[in-house]
Amino acid sequence: MTDILSFFLETYESSRERFRNYLSTVQAKWSGAKPFQHKLQGDEDLTIDWIYSDATETNQKVFILTTGEHGVEGYVGSAMMQRFIEVHMPKLDPRNTGILLVHAINPWGMKHHRRGNRDNIDLNRTFLYNVHHDPAFNPEYDKIARFLNPGTKVTNLLLDNIGYTLQLFWHIALMGMNNFRYALLLGQYRHPKGLYYGGTERPEETQVIMDLYRQMMSSYEQILHLDMHTGYGPRYQMSLVNSALDKGSSDYFVKRFNYPLVVAATADEFYAIRGDMVDYEYALWQNEFPEKRFFATAFEFGTLGDTMYGLFQSPRVMIHENRAYWHGAKTKSLLARAKRGFEELFNPSASDWKEKAVKDADQAFEGILRAEGYIS
Ligand SMILES: [Zn+2]
Known part of the structure; x- marks a missing residue:
């Protein structure tokens, strides 16, 4: 049996190195797969890394896996990436399916074990579609x-x-x-040392990722994106957190994905957010690519419990x-x-937690990939 516990690494650098080494595994299926890096401004060796390949025959659908939007959550995200590469990626069909894997959307936060970036910005409050970083937002x-x-x-x-x-x-x-x-x-744009701060302008990390999503939406007929997070929901049952902009009910998705816990990111079921990354993709899709087929969701691995x-x-x-x-x-x-x-709260140390988290991820990967027609 694979040693699940070894999936969970302790430093940004070791996680990034492991990610870069996936290239040959990805190339074994997608011979044209290439590594990409965006180096963040500043002196530190911090990069957003991704591996991308077109489908080998026709760009019909793409699968996207992202981790570390909330820096410190990238350690669990990285473990799930490892699991995906080993167990689920081999089942995809490279002839009609492209692949985009992203390591550490927020490398500074991952390296320094914080949620926000160097400027204390929670990147998941910065994916604003057609609205600004309004300091007057959320006066409460x-x-x-x-x-x-x-x-x-x-x-x-x-x-x-x-x-x-x-x-x-x-x-x-x-x-x-x-x-x-x-x-x-909800998010706020006025207290730079506060929690859930969204900054005064679009951070470079956000711009890099927005560009990737736009590129994927324009290149494929079908887009499926899974984004890894930790911290909320029951401790021993990962929650699938759908965008508030998705029209399907949580009950519908429980059946569709054969996964027991699905919630929508609304004030009732989860909590409301401005500048959410998956919401941004929904807005992009609905406004500019409505003819495409699109689904995105977040895996939320609960830690302290609900x-x-x-x-x-x-x-x-x-x-x-x-x-x-x-x-x-x-x-x-x-x-x-x-x-x-x-x-x-964001990167639990308990072995039983890690084992259950990987088990839940397996069930969700399997159920979603099957329902969306990526594996049969
Ligand atoms: Zn998160």
Whole structure:
């Protein structure tokens, strides 16, 4: 049996090297497959890497797999890429199917184990179709901005946790749970050191990826895209998170993909987002390529769980990490704890978690590829 645990690597560099080494495996099926890199601005050796090939006979359909839009989530994404290459890619038909594999959409975040890029930008709030990075968007975020980034050093975990809990209840009492979550997660373009910040203009990572999607939509009759994420939903059951712009109901997709948990990225079923990457593709498709067949979804590997505990812990862990990043911590051990908690939220260490995650991914890859006509 393959050693599943060895799929999960610990550094950006080792993951990137493994990815670059996939080229010969991809070329064994698609002789024309080529490696591509976009080097990010700045001195660090950070690249968005992808491998692409046309179909060997006719460009009828394309399969796209992307990872690491939220940097730190790229470690689980990279493991799923490894699994896809080993188990699922061999079943595709290169004669009519092109392939696009993307390693680390957000290489800075992956290398530094953060969600955002170097500018603290959550790339999944930057895929805006026909709208701008509007600083006035989501004014409700202002009410919780101070709570989310207190602007001071982490000094005492116990007191910080008590403070966090009291403030959380205070804000929920004032705003209501739904409005609180809505304001928190929707995205904001005004607080550069805050959470879910979308920046003031389109980041270079986003532009690179947008160009790739446009190229795929114009080259193929059918486009299927699966994007890897972690952090939300039940701990031991990966959720397929469909775009709010997809018309099919979650129940419909559960049957269609033979996969037990499908949700739509709406305020009711998941949470609402502005600038979501898959939403961008839906807008691109509906506005410019409506004659094509298109489906995209995200694999969300839950970590802390969707119980009350998980719902309250996730923002706490993110607030601590963000605060420690910007303002530091009084001791090294406080800093380490803030980082470790964050890592567990997006890149869990438990073996049983990793094994179940790969199992769920297998079921979803299989069900989706079959339903969309990529394997028979
Ligand atoms: Zn994510």
